[in-house]
Amino acid sequence: MSAAGWEAVIGLECHVQLRTRTKMFCGCPAAFGERPNTNVCPVCLGLPGALPRANAAAVAAALRLGLALGSDVRAESVFARKHYFYPDMPKNYQISQYDRPLCAGGALPLGEGGSAHAVALTRIHLEEDAGKSFHPERHGDRRLSRVDFNRAGVPLLELVTEPVLRGPEPCAAFLTALRRLVRWLGISDGDMEKGQLRCDANVSVRRPGARSLGTKTELKNLNSIKGVEKGVRAEIARQCALLEAGGRVEQATLLYDAERDRLAVMRTKEQAHDYRYFPDPDLPVLRVGAAEREAARAALPELPWAREARFRGALGLPAYDAAVLTESRELADYLERAAPAGQAKLASNWLMTEVLRVLRERDWDVDAWAARVPPERFADFLARVAARELPGPVAKQVFAWLADEPGTVAELLERHDVRVAADDATLRPLVRAVLDEHAAAAAQVISGEEKPFGFLVGQAMKLAGGRAVPEVLRRLLREELAARSPRP
Amino acid sequence: MTAGEAWRLPAREIARRVRAGSLAPEAAAEAGFAGPAARWERDVHALLAAEPAAWRAAARAARRDGPLSGVPVVVKDNLCTVDQPTTCGSRILEGWRSPYDATVVRRLREAGAVVVGKGNMDEFAMGSSTEFSAFGPTRNPHDLSRVPGGSSGGPAAAVAYGLVPVALGSDTGGSVRQPAAFCGVYGLKPTYGRLSRWGLVAFGSSLDQVGIFARHVGDLAEVFATLAGPDPYDASARPGRAPDVSGWHDGVRGLRFGWPENLWREGVEPALVAALARAAEALERAGAVRVPLEFLPGDVAVAAYYLLATAEASSNLARFDGVRYGLRKASGELSELYARTRGEGFGPEVRRRILLGTYALSAGYHDQYYERAQRARSRIVAEHRAAFGRCDLLLLPAVPTLPFRLGEKTDDPLAMYLSDVFTLGANLAGIPGLTVPMGLASGGLPVSVQLLGPADAEPRLLRAARALELDGDPAGRPADEEREPAWPGGVAR
Numbered sequence: 018m019s020a021a022g023w024e025a026v027i028g029l030e031c032h033v034q035l036r037t038r039t040k041m042f043c044g045c046p047a048a049f050g051e052r053p054n055t056n057v058c059p060v061c062l063g064l065p066g067a068l069p070r071a072n073a074a075a076v077a078a079a080l081r082l083g084l085a086l087g088s089d090v091r092a093e094s095v096f097a098r099k100h101y102f103y104p105d106m107p108k109n110y111q112i113s114q115y116d117r118p119l120c121a122g123g124a125l126p127l128g129e130g131g132s133a134h135a136v137a138l139t140r141i142h143l144e145e146d147a148g149k150s151f152h153p154e155r156h157g158d159r160r161l162s163r164v165d166f167n168r169a170g171v172p173l174l175e176l177v178t179e180p181v182l183r184g185p186e187p188c189a190a191f192l193t194a195l196r197r198l199v200r201w202l203g204i205s206d207g208d209m210e211k212g213q214l215r216c217d218a219n220v221s222v223r224r225p226g227a228r229s230l231g232t233k234t235e236l237k238n239l240n241s242i243k244g245v246e247k248g249v250r251a252e253i254a255r256q257c258a259l260l261e262a263g264g265r266v267e268q269a270t271l272l273y274d275a276e277r278d279r280l281a282v283m284r285t286k287e288q289a290h291d292y293r294y295f296p297d298p299d300l301p302v303l304r305v306g307a308a309e310r311e312a313a314r315a316a317l318p319e320l321p322w323a324r325e326a327r328f329r330g331a332l333g334l335p336a337y338d339a340a341v342l343t344e345s346r347e348l349a350d351y352l353e354r355a356a357p358a359g360q361a362k363l364a365s366n367w368l369m370t371e372v373l374r375v376l377r378e379r380d381w382d383v384d385a386w387a388a389r390v391p392p393e394r395f396a397d398f399l400a401r402v403a404a405r406e407l408p409g410p411v412a413k414q415v416f417a418w419l420a421d422e423p424g425t426v427a428e429l430l431e432r433h434d435v436r437v438a439a440d441d442a443t444l445r446p447l448v449r450a451v452l453d454e455h456a457a458a459a460a461q462v463i464s465g466e467e468k469p470f471g472f473l474v475g476q477a478m479k480l481a482g483g484r485a486v487p488e489v490l491r492r493l494l495r496e497e498l499a500a501r502s503p504r505p
Numbered sequence: 506m507t508a509g510e511a512w513r514l515p516a517r518e519i520a521r522r523v524r525a526g527s528l529a530p531e532a533a534a535e536a537g538f539a540g541p542a543a544r545w546e547r548d549v550h551a552l553l554a555a556e557p558a559a560w561r562a563a564a565r566a567a568r569r570d571g572p573l574s575g576v577p578v579v580v581k582d583n584l585c586t587v588d589q590p591t592t593c594g595s596r597i598l599e600g601w602r603s604p605y606d607a608t609v610v611r612r613l614r615e616a617g618a619v620v621v622g623k624g625n626m627d628e629f630a631m632g633s634s635t636e637f638s639a640f641g642p643t644r645n646p647h648d649l650s651r652v653p654g655g656s657s658g659g660p661a662a663a664v665a666y667g668l669v670p671v672a673l674g675s676d677t678g679g680s681v682r683q684p685a686a687f688c689g690v691y692g693l694k695p696t697y698g699r700l701s702r703w704g705l706v707a708f709g710s711s712l713d714q715v716g717i718f719a720r721h722v723g724d725l726a727e728v729f730a731t732l733a734g735p736d737p738y739d740a741s742a743r744p745g746r747a748p749d750v751s752g753w754h755d756g757v758r759g760l761r762f763g764w765p766e767n768l769w770r771e772g773v774e775p776a777l778v779a780a781l782a783r784a785a786e787a788l789e790r791a792g793a794v795r796v797p798l799e800f801l802p803g804d805v806a807v808a809a810y811y812l813l814a815t816a817e818a819s820s821n822l823a824r825f826d827g828v829r830y831g832l833r834k835a836s837g838e839l840s841e842l843y844a845r846t847r848g849e850g851f852g853p854e855v856r857r858r859i860l861l862g863t864y865a866l867s868a869g870y871h872d873q874y875y876e877r878a879q880r881a882r883s884r885i886v887a888e889h890r891a892a893f894g895r896c897d898l899l900l901l902p903a904v905p906t907l908p909f910r911l912g913e914k915t916d917d918p919l920a921m922y923l924s925d926v927f928t929l930g931a932n933l934a935g936i937p938g939l940t941v942p943m944g945l946a947s948g949g950l951p952v953s954v955q956l957l958g959p960a961d962a963e964p965r966l967l968r969a970a971r972a973l974e975l976d977g978d979p980a981g982r983p984a985d986e987e988r989e990p991a992w993p994g995g996v997a998r
Contacts, residue, residue: 059605063824065598065706066585066607070740098820100866102843109823160837164828293866295875298711298817300740 023260024225025253026233027188028139028180029245031195032173032215033205034146035078040170041145042069042112047172049211053165061170063107068299071096071143075172078204079119079143080305080313082174085202085320088123088141090310096143096300099292105148105164113175114142115294119303125178125198126322127190136191137179143303146171174204180219180230185250192216192242194321201321201346209241216245220252222260231256232266237283238273248273251280324349332361341369347383354392357400364399371416379420390419398426410483411437439486441493444477447485448493451477452501463502470494508535512542515987516576516670516724520617523567523575530564530575534619537577537668549644549653551663552579555622559588564619571617572731578613579663579672582623583630584715585704586610593706594626594638594656597825597832597850607704608736609673609715616731624672625659628852629822630680630708632656633924636915637854644911645687646993647950651908654684654924657716661688664718665951666993671728672718676938677709678810679903679928681716682955685940686903689951689991691725691970693717694928696960697935698743701736707821709814710741712932720990722971725939726753729963743960753967754984758792760969762956763896765800768927773905776946777953784900784943784954787977788969796896801888803926805881810929811922812865812878819862825850857918882933889934893959898969902927903940903955907948931957939966941973945991 040047043060059067083090097115119142124135148169153160176195182188196207196214207214216239221231236252239245251273256266268286273279319327321343328339328349342365343349356364376386398419401407407415407426418429430437438444451473452459458469477490506528511519514536522528536542538555546552560577567575580586583593585603592598610620627637635643635658643658645651646666653662657674661684664672674681676694685692693716700715707713715732719725733747764785769778785795827833827846834845851859865874892899904924914921931938939956946952954973956966972978974988 059603062829064603064605064830065591065593065601065824066583066603066605066702066704068703068739068741070738100820100823102823102826104826104828104839107824107829109826110820291868293820293863293868293871295816295820295866295871298709298741299707 022224023222023253023257024227025184025249026180026221026223026230027182027184027249028219029178029182029188029191030217030219031176031192033082033176033195033199033207034213035075035172035174036203036205037072037074037078037172039072039074041072041075041143041172042170045170049167051167053163053167056167057169061107062166063109069112069297071300071303072172075143076119076303076305077313078172078202079141079174080310081202081204081317082176082199083120083123083141084310084314085198085317086120086123086125086138086141088120088138090120090305091117092305092307093117094119094142094303094305096297096303097294098297099294101290101292103147103150104162105150105166105169107148107166107169111145111147112297112300113144118142119305125191125194127187127194136187137181139177139179141174141176144173144175145169146173180221185246185253188218188249189242189246192245196242197321197344201318212240215240218245218249218252220249220256221266222253222256232268234266234268235270236273236280237270241275244273244275247275247278248280251278255280318346321346321349328352328361332356334361334365338362338365338369345383347387351383351387351392351395355395355399357396357403360399360403363403367399367402367416371413375420386420389421394419394425401426405486405488406437406439408437408478408484408486411435435484437486438481438484439489441489444481444485444489445493445497447480448477448490448497451480452494452497459498459501462498506532508532508539511536512540513667513992514670515721516573516719517721517727518987519576519670520572520574523569523617526569528575530567530569530617530619531561533575534560534564534577534621537621537663542666542668545646545666546668548649549646549662549666550641551625551643551659551666551668552622553582553592553594553625553638553640553659554589556589560619560621563588563614563621567614567619568617571615572727573613574617576618576671577621577669578618579622579624579660579669580607580610580613580620581626581657581660581672581674583626583675583706583708584610584673585706586620586623589620589623591623591706592640593630594628594640595851595855596639597846598830599639599832601831603704605704608701608738609732610704612732613673621669622663623659624657624663624674627656627658628855629706629818630656630675630677631818631854631858633679633683633921634909634911634914635659635684636911637852639852642911645908647689647945648908651910651950652687654687654904654908656680656684657718658684658687660718661685661690661692664688664690664720670720671724674716674718675705675708676714676716676928676932677712677814678932679925681718682903682928682938682940683924685718685942686953686955687908687951689942689945689953689993691719691722691942692940693725693729693963693966694931694938695729695733695963696743696937697932698739698741699747699937699961699963700732701739701742703736703738707817709817710821711817712810712814714932721987722753722967722974723984723987725970726750726967729967748961748964750964750967752964754971754982755968756791756979757788757969757972760788760793760898760965761796761896762788762793762969763800763892763899764795764797765892765899765901766797767799768802768901773902774907776907777902777904780943780952781900781902781954784941784973787973788900790977791972791975791979793969793972798892798895800892800899800901801885801930803930806885806930806933807922807926809878809881809885810925810933811861812874813882813933815858815862816865816875816878817862819859819866822851822855822859854918885930885933886935889930889936889957889959897958898962898965899957901955901957903953904928907946907950907952927955936960937963937966939970941970942991943973951991
């Protein structure tokens, strides 16, 4: 990390691919994985004479994110053209927003319950994605690049932070929180590996306490959260080493190669683009009225950091549980609907260990699970566990059946002919047999040593085939041991 | 009725006969290509594409009960058509066929009209003489040694010699009104956004507007009514209902027309000044009132216009890169593919304007040029608004000169740009303008005047034009009374 005596200053530029039905400026499906160049039309191919029209659903998504982050949503914002030539950019300009973005300011809360601190944002704006280039293929003696325009025109949100991040870890934490938020709001799948969430980092270092910023470099090609962390770390180290050796940082755009943990210069300051921004005359000023804005604000769900704080406060969950369970809105909703009154911790334990394990093993999402085990059904199961009606092994067995079979807990037990032993008449002979067989251990307990008691419980449970209610076993053991102890 | 008999009929008359069953759309279209028409087209070269298979099929398919049934139309080659190529007069789009129709083309077809061919034009609508077409110039039907104006010179000439009764052009700084003046036909540039730009290959998007050529005011009104109205495919389209132009023959009694005489005290051809005087007197005879006023001279507008139009053009034309369509000069290096395709595909005037516009938008010059021009534009808008506080429309020249000779101005871009001095204000202000032919000067060349109105004043402009068509006859004659235009070569029907 940063060499002693230097402070890193980092700002992030994130791109969020919106999960709208159609593209930003035309009616083509914004779907992935189709055959190349099938989701295209005159607009997103940049054919002569074609004109853009803004996608209201994308504007609504941007509005949701801006309001969730406490940004100032502008009543009027302007689409502008950003010019540079590249084959996957159909018009050789990108429709973006420049000096009048949709949202200004705002902050993303980070850390436990969002209480630790918040990362200040500069702006959020709407723009269109480019197509995808594939370089170069060899065809005989010719090199051939190919372009797929299916992605061209897919809506993107660009979100820019202030230069307030101070190291690689906060960058990763920011992206993790942003990913959670966009998924929470249902505006993006936020998968960095799939390019649905992308990030460039502006990195500089300076002496601690210095007011001015050092010369910054821009890091591109950071395509995972881990990659952002590693790339930023490598760049901080590079800049520190450079400065320690008496050198200067040159303003440049760098590409990060995650596999080899290496940075390469993509272009220097002299090669920087002049984007020649100007307002796009094809698109009217984007207006968001107060009524529309307030309706969108009212429609926001409880936000993840608020939910997390409530899980810790009102539900009394540990910080770790609250963080894990609010990673997705579906999971958090499920917890709230499935947890019997006062049993949030029990529900949390089952969700975090057993349910999440099943999701991992079967590659399911929470919805897939909930389709098979609706929260009401799981609540019934948890209530029985809470009421100590299901001994541990039986509970695990019943849990395993839940995902694959229909029916209530009682029906499952009935179907599989599992009888839970909870009555004294059945269990007292078992307890007596155990005490007879392990007389030495019994004697130790009677003499005041508690350690062998657990052993005796285990033996009794084993004898009961795992179907006894442990509390009943414990009580009976105590009673029988008391009966065998010499009178004081 | 034969093709020969349909030759040079007004559009509404053709549609009437087609609806009545006495004229076949095929014959109406054929009329523009057979007989004397064929000789005219050889001399004038108004058309780029005119594929007989395409227009014959279109004529056969045309509905027989529409407002424009069977009316043959030429559309400028920067309007996309599925059945004929769309080149914008440029090598870079040579042979390109659009997969979609422009909205105005679709609306013409839906009204029963038949697109017979694509009108020649200055490359990408950049020019005032049609000499910058990559496929050879169009000549003025009134004098083949002279230009028809531009950039919509092809459609204007086609209407002037009678190939078709009406045509569509585009007007970014005067590209409909100036060739209409040079060719002696009506040329209407509607209010910005009133006709959809979907499928109009962009030059200066904030200035571009589809325009209409016709030989009769009534035809102009009919085509305008057919095309006007909002289009979900054009976000810059003017919202709301189009103004009703059905009262185009209702007269001008009480209408106040501004008379900005300061504009033509010098630098305007005497024959055009005389035409202005005749027009003013005719309007007064018909009951209109002259309001003398001073008006902002055009030189500020020329400077602002050429910065804004070229800035937008440099952006709009960036898409022509050889990657997806059109000319492709393949090369091992990407930068060379761009340089060669664009260097060889674009002609000199287009290259000049792309360079100018790129410069005006560049870092360090943006404020000095682009922003300053935007401020000037705001002033021009305000100036027009102020003028229309005092009058209902403005009467002024459409052009400062009579048609010039081929080659006369091709080496002097500034002189060429100044031929737009009276027209480009309307584009900057987004208001409608209409060129009205006023007959022929002593040398046989057309003279004209221009009418400007505030936004949505098309009905008013058409009423004034009709009053001039009837030469100020106050009686207000019936709408179906046609007056023969001044045919080139003195050829009357």
